[in-house]
Amino acid sequence: MEIDYINGLRSNEIFAMSKYQSEIHSRLDNIILNRIEYPDISRVIGINKIVEYLGYPFIVKKKVIEDNIKHVTRQDLAFLLELIDLKKTIVTCHDIIPIAYYNTRNPIWKLNAKGLRKAEKIITVSEFSKKDISKYIKYPEEQIEIIPPAVDHNLYYPNRSKAALKKYRIKETEKVVLYVGAEEPRKNVQLLINSFSKLKNRIPEVKLLKVGMPNYIGVREKLLKQIESLNLQKDVIFTGYVSESELAEIYNAVDLFVFPSLYEGFGMPPLEAMACGTPVITSNTSSLPEVVGDAAIVVNPHVADKLVEEMYQLLTDDGLKKEMIRKGLKRSKMFNWDESARKTLRVYKEL
Structure with missing residues (x-):
């Protein structure tokens, strides 16, 4: 099975959302990932985001394969579903903090919300997030799958030393x-x-x-x-x-x-x-x-x-x-x- 893996910025840094995806996909031996990412252009705050909003949609549109499942790996990339006609789509939505907590009026997040509604399936990480997505995005709960993060016990284990x-x-x-x-x-x-x-x-x-x-x-x-x-x-x-x-x-x-x-x-x-x-x-x-x-x-x-x-x-x-x-x-x-x-x-x- 081949997945169009719509992952945003290409980076070697490990943080919560990137770790979640890397840990899961390292365990899916029979899955081929067609990685669709954009390069790290600048360390100046905001430059990569401009590339994400203005350039990345064209990269995605060019590189997706029609019959593949399209997996958008972060909620802040959901705007792509509003800009591009994508079939067989999954979005991993860890949370909707800008909407549920900050009550944002950011137009990009309005697009993200619309994009989330177009996903055929949403993966989220907790019962709490599932309820928030349903409440604020008006997305059907029965189409939301809870797949929680975990711990790599080969790395995180008691080895006490100062x-x-x-x-x-x-x-x-x-x-x-x-x-x-x-x-x-x-x-x-x-x-x-x-x-x-x-x-x-x-x-x-x-x-x-x-x-x-x-x-x-x-x-x-x-x-x-x-x-x-x-x-x-x-x-x-x-x-x-x-x-x-x-x-x-x-x-x-x-x-x-x-x-x-x-x-x-x-x-x-x-x-x-x-x-x-x-x-x-x-x-x-x-x-x-x-x-x-x-x-x-x-x-x-x-x-x-x-x-x-x-x-x-x-x-x-x-x-x-x-x-x-x-x-x-x-x-x-x-x-x-x-x-x-x-x-x-x-x-x-x-x-």
Whole structure:
């Protein structure tokens, strides 16, 4: 079976959506992917997006094969279905954050919504996202297939060592709180920094390590000003993008993972942290309780003092920490890439 794999920007960087596709398709031995991508033209923010909107539709139209299933791998490429007459279409829609959370009036997202409605099948990652797609896009629930992400247990597993922290000049005696992700407003990093400042009053020897790129214009500057106002310049460390192997080492080196996001279609980092034997605190909103079950501490992501208290408890109560680690390891094993691949193959065959 050959699939027209409409994947957008060609990139070697691994992030949530690209990892989802690569993990699944690496397990589909009998599937041939006709990759339809556009080259990385510039590192200047916005240039590649211009290519995506103005040039990519012509690339797709030229390279699709009529009888193939057309798999659009991201929701923000769904506008292609509105611009090009494509048959036998699947769109993987991880979330509809711009519509459901930000209430965007962006004309591109109006096109994306129309394109999603034209898909013959939508794959999404959680029951929460399925309901949001049905509610906001007015797409039939019976045509939405839930295929959740998973954890690569050959990469993310308990291998506890603080060696990865030496690069960031963190002492072995210091406690480390980790956050992995972007810095856009819904990620709630500002509240995490405020909470961390209060935590430091109770546990002086603690650092906050932030992994990932900003991915949102102007937000890093605001966070740096916040950090300076709280006198945390030496205590909040930004790593930037790291490879997956280094990320696994970092998960294994820290004491606590905190993911206070206000809205997620799924949220893979909490599962990856659990798989490495790191206790997790996350939000009680959107899909996150569905993802973590009873294996993480869930908190109201608007209440800084509650987050401070839960961080303090997990960093000082060894019994609680061991119990959450045990639950986390068990929970992470429930998410399996082989099963996600089997479900994806079934969707292809049905179409």
